[in-house]
Protein backbone atom coordinates (compact mmCIF):
# COMPACT_ATOMS: atom_id res chain seq x y z
CA UNK A 1 0.00 0.00 0.00
CA UNK A 2 3.08 2.21 0.11
CA UNK A 3 5.56 3.33 -2.50
CA UNK A 4 5.52 1.07 -5.54
CA UNK A 5 8.35 -1.44 -5.47
CA UNK A 6 9.15 -2.24 -9.07
CA UNK A 7 12.04 -4.63 -8.53
CA UNK A 8 11.83 -7.85 -6.64
CA UNK A 9 8.05 -7.95 -6.81
CA UNK A 10 8.22 -11.43 -5.47
CA UNK A 11 4.93 -13.30 -5.43
CA UNK A 12 6.37 -16.00 -3.19
CA UNK A 13 7.25 -13.31 -0.66
CA UNK A 14 3.66 -12.01 -0.83
CA UNK A 15 2.35 -15.53 -0.24
CA UNK A 16 4.74 -16.06 2.66
CA UNK A 17 3.67 -12.79 4.25
CA UNK A 18 -0.02 -13.66 4.03
CA UNK A 19 0.75 -17.12 5.47
CA UNK A 20 2.64 -15.56 8.38
CA UNK A 21 -0.33 -13.41 9.39
CA UNK A 22 -3.18 -15.70 8.26
CA UNK A 23 -4.30 -16.40 11.85
CA UNK A 24 -4.75 -12.66 12.64
CA UNK A 25 -6.25 -11.71 9.26
CA UNK A 26 -9.95 -11.97 10.14
CA UNK A 27 -9.64 -9.85 13.27
CA UNK A 28 -8.07 -6.94 11.37
CA UNK A 29 -9.71 -7.26 7.95
CA UNK A 30 -12.80 -5.15 8.73
CA UNK A 31 -12.49 -3.25 5.45
CA UNK A 32 -12.14 -6.45 3.41
CA UNK A 33 -15.32 -7.71 5.13
CA UNK A 34 -17.16 -4.56 4.01
CA UNK A 35 -15.76 -4.98 0.50
CA UNK A 36 -16.90 -8.61 0.40
CA UNK A 37 -20.44 -7.58 1.32
CA UNK A 38 -20.56 -4.87 -1.33
CA UNK A 39 -18.96 -7.12 -3.97
CA UNK A 40 -21.65 -9.73 -3.25
CA UNK A 41 -24.19 -7.18 -4.54
CA UNK A 42 -22.32 -7.31 -7.89
CA UNK A 43 -23.02 -11.04 -8.29
CA UNK A 44 -25.15 -11.82 -11.36
CA UNK A 45 -28.85 -12.53 -10.71
CA UNK A 46 -28.62 -15.94 -12.36
CA UNK A 47 -26.05 -17.83 -10.32
CA UNK A 48 -23.19 -19.01 -12.53
CA UNK A 49 -22.81 -22.81 -12.45
CA UNK A 50 -19.03 -22.90 -12.27
CA UNK A 51 -17.08 -20.31 -10.32
CA UNK A 52 -13.39 -19.67 -9.73
CA UNK A 53 -12.48 -17.48 -6.77
CA UNK A 54 -8.97 -16.05 -6.87
CA UNK A 55 -7.19 -15.08 -3.65
CA UNK A 56 -9.92 -16.60 -1.46
CA UNK A 57 -7.91 -15.86 1.70
CA UNK A 58 -9.75 -16.97 4.83
CA UNK A 59 -13.07 -17.08 2.97
CA UNK A 60 -14.60 -13.65 3.67
CA UNK A 61 -16.06 -13.59 0.15
CA UNK A 62 -16.21 -17.37 -0.37
CA UNK A 63 -19.11 -17.55 2.07
CA UNK A 64 -21.23 -15.36 -0.22
CA UNK A 65 -20.42 -17.62 -3.17
CA UNK A 66 -21.21 -20.77 -1.22
CA UNK A 67 -24.60 -19.32 -0.23
CA UNK A 68 -25.58 -19.52 -3.94
CA UNK A 69 -26.71 -22.69 -5.70
CA UNK A 70 -23.42 -23.22 -7.58
CA UNK A 71 -22.48 -26.56 -9.14
CA UNK A 72 -18.70 -26.28 -8.97
CA UNK A 73 -16.44 -23.84 -7.17
CA UNK A 74 -12.66 -23.63 -7.49
CA UNK A 75 -11.00 -21.69 -4.70
CA UNK A 76 -7.49 -20.43 -5.21
CA UNK A 77 -4.89 -18.67 -3.07
CA UNK A 78 -1.14 -18.26 -3.21
CA UNK A 79 -0.91 -18.71 0.56
CA UNK A 80 -1.43 -22.25 1.92
CA UNK A 81 -2.03 -20.90 5.44
CA UNK A 82 -4.85 -18.61 4.29
CA UNK A 83 -6.50 -21.66 2.67
CA UNK A 84 -6.00 -23.68 5.88
CA UNK A 85 -7.72 -20.93 7.90
CA UNK A 86 -10.59 -20.96 5.40
CA UNK A 87 -10.95 -24.76 5.65
CA UNK A 88 -11.02 -24.60 9.45
CA UNK A 89 -13.74 -21.96 9.39
CA UNK A 90 -15.94 -23.07 6.49
CA UNK A 91 -17.05 -26.61 5.88
CA UNK A 92 -16.30 -26.89 2.17
CA UNK A 93 -18.91 -28.75 0.11
CA UNK A 94 -17.94 -31.74 -2.09
CA UNK A 95 -18.37 -29.62 -5.23
CA UNK A 96 -15.50 -27.35 -4.17
CA UNK A 97 -11.89 -27.75 -5.21
CA UNK A 98 -8.87 -25.98 -3.77
CA UNK A 99 -6.21 -24.76 -6.20
CA UNK A 100 -3.13 -23.51 -4.43
CA UNK A 101 -0.73 -21.23 -6.32
CA UNK A 102 -0.04 -17.93 -8.03
CA UNK A 103 -3.14 -17.00 -10.05
CA UNK A 104 -0.97 -14.88 -12.37
CA UNK A 105 0.73 -18.04 -13.62
CA UNK A 106 -1.74 -20.89 -13.08
CA UNK A 107 -3.79 -22.41 -15.88
CA UNK A 108 -7.47 -22.82 -15.00
CA UNK A 109 -10.32 -24.62 -16.68
CA UNK A 110 -13.08 -22.48 -18.18
CA UNK A 111 -15.77 -21.30 -15.76
CA UNK A 112 -18.88 -19.11 -15.89
CA UNK A 113 -17.53 -16.55 -13.46
CA UNK A 114 -14.25 -15.48 -11.89
CA UNK A 115 -14.42 -13.48 -8.65
CA UNK A 116 -11.81 -11.87 -6.41
CA UNK A 117 -12.24 -9.65 -3.37
CA UNK A 118 -9.34 -7.30 -2.49
CA UNK A 119 -6.74 -9.31 -4.44
CA UNK A 120 -5.85 -7.71 -7.78
CA UNK A 121 -3.74 -4.96 -6.12
CA UNK A 122 -1.22 -7.73 -5.34
CA UNK A 123 -0.74 -8.72 -8.98
CA UNK A 124 2.53 -7.87 -10.63
CA UNK A 125 0.97 -7.49 -14.10
CA UNK A 126 -2.78 -6.95 -13.61
CA UNK A 127 -3.25 -5.75 -17.18
CA UNK A 128 -1.85 -8.99 -18.59
CA UNK A 129 -3.67 -11.09 -15.99
CA UNK A 130 -7.02 -9.62 -17.12
CA UNK A 131 -6.38 -10.94 -20.65
CA UNK A 132 -5.45 -14.38 -19.30
CA UNK A 133 -8.50 -14.51 -17.04
CA UNK A 134 -10.69 -13.65 -20.01
CA UNK A 135 -9.55 -16.89 -21.68
CA UNK A 136 -10.77 -18.87 -18.63
CA UNK A 137 -14.28 -17.40 -18.72
CA UNK A 138 -16.95 -18.84 -21.00
CA UNK A 139 -18.68 -16.59 -23.56
CA UNK A 140 -20.97 -14.11 -21.78
CA UNK A 141 -19.54 -15.22 -18.44
CA UNK A 142 -18.52 -12.65 -15.83
CA UNK A 143 -15.61 -11.29 -13.92
CA UNK A 144 -16.30 -9.49 -10.65
CA UNK A 145 -13.64 -8.03 -8.40
CA UNK A 146 -12.85 -5.36 -5.85
CA UNK A 147 -9.54 -3.67 -5.26
CA UNK A 148 -7.99 -0.50 -3.81
CA UNK A 149 -7.62 2.78 -5.71
CA UNK A 150 -4.75 5.32 -5.70
CA UNK A 151 -6.10 7.45 -2.82
CA UNK A 152 -5.68 4.51 -0.47
CA UNK A 153 -3.43 5.42 2.48
CA UNK A 154 -2.34 8.46 0.47
CA UNK A 155 -1.10 10.40 3.54
CA UNK A 156 0.97 7.49 4.75
CA UNK A 157 2.45 6.84 1.32
CA UNK A 158 3.35 10.52 0.97
CA UNK A 159 5.40 10.62 4.14
CA UNK A 160 6.66 7.03 4.46
CA UNK A 161 9.96 6.00 2.87
CA UNK A 162 8.61 2.44 2.67
CA UNK A 163 8.15 0.13 -0.26
CA UNK A 164 5.41 -2.32 -1.12
CA UNK A 165 4.55 -4.49 -4.14
CA UNK A 166 0.94 -3.25 -4.06
CA UNK A 167 -0.28 -1.61 -7.30
CA UNK A 168 -2.96 1.06 -6.94
CA UNK A 169 -4.67 1.76 -10.26
CA UNK A 170 -7.42 4.33 -10.91
CA UNK A 171 -10.98 3.28 -11.70
CA UNK A 172 -10.79 4.71 -15.23
CA UNK A 173 -7.52 2.87 -15.94
CA UNK A 174 -9.02 -0.40 -14.69
CA UNK A 175 -12.07 0.15 -16.95
CA UNK A 176 -9.76 0.71 -19.93
CA UNK A 177 -7.74 -2.44 -19.18
CA UNK A 178 -10.90 -4.52 -18.61
CA UNK A 179 -12.24 -3.50 -22.03
CA UNK A 180 -8.86 -4.08 -23.71
CA UNK A 181 -8.81 -7.60 -22.22
CA UNK A 182 -12.02 -8.51 -24.09
CA UNK A 183 -14.70 -7.68 -21.52
CA UNK A 184 -17.52 -5.14 -21.41
CA UNK A 185 -17.66 -3.26 -18.12
CA UNK A 186 -21.14 -3.86 -16.76
CA UNK A 187 -20.90 -2.07 -13.40
CA UNK A 188 -18.19 -0.14 -11.62
CA UNK A 189 -18.16 1.77 -8.37
CA UNK A 190 -15.80 3.84 -6.26
CA UNK A 191 -16.15 4.40 -2.52
CA UNK A 192 -14.14 6.50 -0.09
CA UNK A 193 -13.72 5.12 3.37
CA UNK A 194 -12.07 6.43 6.52
CA UNK A 195 -10.89 4.22 9.35
CA UNK A 196 -9.60 5.30 12.76
CA UNK A 197 -6.81 3.85 14.89
CA UNK A 198 -5.74 4.83 18.42
CA UNK A 199 -2.34 5.90 17.04
CA UNK A 200 -0.02 5.59 14.04
CA UNK A 201 1.75 2.53 15.40
CA UNK A 202 -1.54 0.66 15.73
CA UNK A 203 -2.36 1.55 12.11
CA UNK A 204 0.99 0.12 10.97
CA UNK A 205 0.50 -2.97 13.15
CA UNK A 206 -2.98 -3.51 11.78
CA UNK A 207 -1.60 -3.44 8.22
CA UNK A 208 0.96 -5.99 9.30
CA UNK A 209 -1.69 -8.27 10.83
CA UNK A 210 -3.50 -8.53 7.49
CA UNK A 211 -0.25 -9.25 5.63
CA UNK A 212 -0.30 -5.83 3.93
CA UNK A 213 2.60 -4.07 5.68
CA UNK A 214 5.51 -2.84 3.58
CA UNK A 215 7.93 -5.59 2.63
CA UNK A 216 10.82 -3.74 4.23
CA UNK A 217 10.08 -2.11 7.55
CA UNK A 218 12.36 0.77 8.27
CA UNK A 219 14.84 1.64 11.03
CA UNK A 220 13.49 2.63 14.50
CA UNK A 221 14.67 6.21 13.94
CA UNK A 222 12.81 6.60 10.63
CA UNK A 223 9.78 4.84 12.13
CA UNK A 224 9.69 7.37 14.99
CA UNK A 225 9.83 10.24 12.47
CA UNK A 226 7.12 8.58 10.38
CA UNK A 227 4.84 8.29 13.41
CA UNK A 228 5.41 11.94 14.29
CA UNK A 229 4.77 13.12 10.70
CA UNK A 230 1.65 10.99 10.40
CA UNK A 231 0.30 12.20 13.76
CA UNK A 232 0.86 15.79 12.57
CA UNK A 233 -1.33 15.22 9.51
CA UNK A 234 -3.91 12.67 10.64
CA UNK A 235 -4.36 12.87 14.41
CA UNK A 236 -7.94 13.70 15.39
CA UNK A 237 -9.93 13.40 18.63
CA UNK A 238 -10.92 9.90 17.48
CA UNK A 239 -7.30 8.85 16.94
CA UNK A 240 -5.41 8.83 13.63
CA UNK A 241 -7.38 8.36 10.45
CA UNK A 242 -6.52 6.46 7.30
CA UNK A 243 -8.22 6.99 3.93
CA UNK A 244 -9.14 4.17 1.59
CA UNK A 245 -10.40 4.18 -1.97
CA UNK A 246 -12.40 1.06 -2.71
CA UNK A 247 -13.10 0.01 -6.30
CA UNK A 248 -15.62 -2.55 -7.56
CA UNK A 249 -16.08 -3.97 -11.04
CA UNK A 250 -18.36 -6.36 -12.82
CA UNK A 251 -17.59 -7.22 -16.46
CA UNK A 252 -18.96 -9.56 -19.10
CA UNK A 253 -16.85 -11.59 -21.48
CA UNK A 254 -17.60 -10.12 -24.96
CA UNK A 255 -16.76 -13.24 -27.00
Ligand SMILES: C[S@@+](CC[C@H](N)C(=O)[O-])C[C@H]1O[C@@H](n2cnc3c(N)ncnc32)[C@H](O)[C@@H]1O
Pocket residue numbers: 011014015018029032033036054055056057058059060061076077078079082101102103104116117118119122123
Ligand atom coordinates in the same frame (compact mmCIF):
# COMPACT_ATOMS: atom_id res chain seq x y z
C1 LIG B 1 -6.29 -8.84 1.13
S1 LIG B 1 -6.36 -10.59 1.04
C2 LIG B 1 -8.06 -10.87 0.52
C3 LIG B 1 -8.51 -12.25 0.89
C4 LIG B 1 -9.98 -12.54 0.63
N1 LIG B 1 -10.31 -12.46 -0.76
C5 LIG B 1 -10.86 -11.61 1.44
O1 LIG B 1 -11.83 -11.09 0.87
O2 LIG B 1 -10.60 -11.41 2.63
C6 LIG B 1 -5.48 -10.94 -0.49
C7 LIG B 1 -5.37 -12.43 -0.76
O3 LIG B 1 -4.85 -12.62 -2.07
C8 LIG B 1 -3.89 -13.65 -2.05
N2 LIG B 1 -2.98 -13.43 -3.19
C9 LIG B 1 -2.11 -12.41 -3.36
N3 LIG B 1 -1.48 -12.54 -4.54
C10 LIG B 1 -1.98 -13.68 -5.12
C11 LIG B 1 -1.73 -14.34 -6.35
N4 LIG B 1 -0.81 -13.88 -7.21
N5 LIG B 1 -2.40 -15.48 -6.63
C12 LIG B 1 -3.32 -15.96 -5.75
N6 LIG B 1 -3.61 -15.38 -4.57
C13 LIG B 1 -2.95 -14.24 -4.26
C14 LIG B 1 -3.22 -13.51 -0.67
O4 LIG B 1 -2.57 -14.68 -0.25
C15 LIG B 1 -4.43 -13.15 0.20
O5 LIG B 1 -5.06 -14.30 0.72
